[in-house]
Amino acid sequence: MFHFIQDKKYHNLFKKYVENKTSFSLQDILGNGSYGFAYLLLDEVTGNQYVLKRMRAKHRNDDKQRAKFQQEITMLKELDIPNVPNILYDGVLEDIPFYIMDFVNGSTFEQAIFEEGITFSLKESLAIVKDLLEIVNNIHQKGIVHRDLRIPNILIQHNILYIIDFGLAAYIKDDTRMEDIENPKKIENHWSDLYYIGHFLLYLLYSNYSPTERKERRWQEELELPPVVEEYIERLLLIQQPFSTTEEAIKSIPTV
Numbered sequence: 001m002f003h004f005i006q007d008k009k010y011h012n013l014f015k016k017y018v019e020n021k022t023s024f025s026l027q028d029i030l031g032n033g034s035y036g037f038a039y040l041l042l043d044e045v046t047g048n049q050y051v052l053k054r055m056r057a058k059h060r061n062d063d064k065q066r067a068k069f070q071q072e073i074t075m076l077k078e079l080d081i082p083n084v085p086n087i088l089y090d091g092v093l094e095d096i097p098f099y100i101m102d103f104v105n106g107s108t109f110e111q112a113i114f115e116e117g118i119t120f121s122l123k124e125s126l127a128i129v130k131d132l133l134e135i136v137n138n139i140h141q142k143g144i145v146h147r148d149l150r151i152p153n154i155l156i157q158h159n160i161l162y163i164i165d166f167g168l169a170a171y172i173k174d175d176t177r178m179e180d181i182e183n184p185k186k187i188e189n190h191w192s193d194l195y196y197i198g199h200f201l202l203y204l205l206y207s208n209y210s211p212t213e214r215k216e217r218r219w220q221e222e223l224e225l226p227p228v229v230e231e232y233i234e235r236l237l238l239i240q241q242p243f244s245t246t247e248e249a250i251k252s253i254p255t256v
């Protein structure tokens with residue numbers, strides 16, 4: 001309850017800041033995640049929209065959370081690639097760090113699949129994964145691994161993909177060994193993103209699946225994919241020989 005009141009106070013503070021100190025107006029709350037709030041801003045002059053992301057008030061005195069938030073800002077600045085929102089401005093307001101970035105006026109894959117009911121064929125799914133891998137490869141080339149490539153963090157706008165939320169991203173460590181891995185999601189190299197992309201591909205493929213049996217079966221049995229596709233997904237998921245680089249994963253995409 002206290003946190004709720006506290007965040008309301010900071011919500012008003014940020015609204016005042018945006019309206020008095022910038023040329024934007026605060027239009028909406030886009031999301032409130034585990035450690036931040038995202039607001040939609042409108043530039044009244046140009047009509048362009050932006051997103052202000054700020055840390056939750058309860059993390060204000062937590063050095064670890066502050067460092068994580070700061071790292072997210074630093075990485076977004078370092079990335080500077082077209083498929084990741086650009087940062088326009090970053091700052092601190094009453095001890096709450098925040099940044100303003102480009103707004104992607106599209107749908108997350110979570111919305112596309114579960115709210116808009118869009119389905120993806122095998123061919124379309126592989127084409128989307130190819131585009132995604134190209135973007136992710138650019139990110140890896142800059143020494144960064146996202147580590148949270150879930151369907152709410154991948155957006156599509158006019159057939160172009162965007163990746164958001166670098167809150168769990170890490171700098172790539174080159175000395176990771178397969179035998180030391182306990183949780184694939186936390187690996188600090190390309191394997192983590194490929195693992196997430198394997199699951200992402202399964203979400204796309206399941207969008208087109210209607211169960212034929214009451215009992216839930218393994219994805220390999222339910223989806224009945226061509227063996228080359230099944231093997232490809234198993235390699236992404238680290239069930240079979242993992243791809244040694246993201247480029248190798250791109251080159252190995254099966255043609256169907």
Ligand SMILES: Nc1ncnc2c1ncn2[C@@H]1O[C@H](COP(=O)(O)OP(=O)(O)OP(=O)(O)O)[C@@H](O)[C@H]1O
Pocket residue numbers: 030031032033034035036037038051053085101102103104105108152164165166167
């Ligand atoms: N640049 C953007 N363009 C469009 N929508 C965005 C953008 N950034 C964030 N959002 C929206 O705001 C929501 C919250 O943003 P984000 O995922 O970055 O915050 P978070 O606090 O890390 O959230 P979570 O804990 O849920 O992952 C997202 O789900 C997305 O819908």
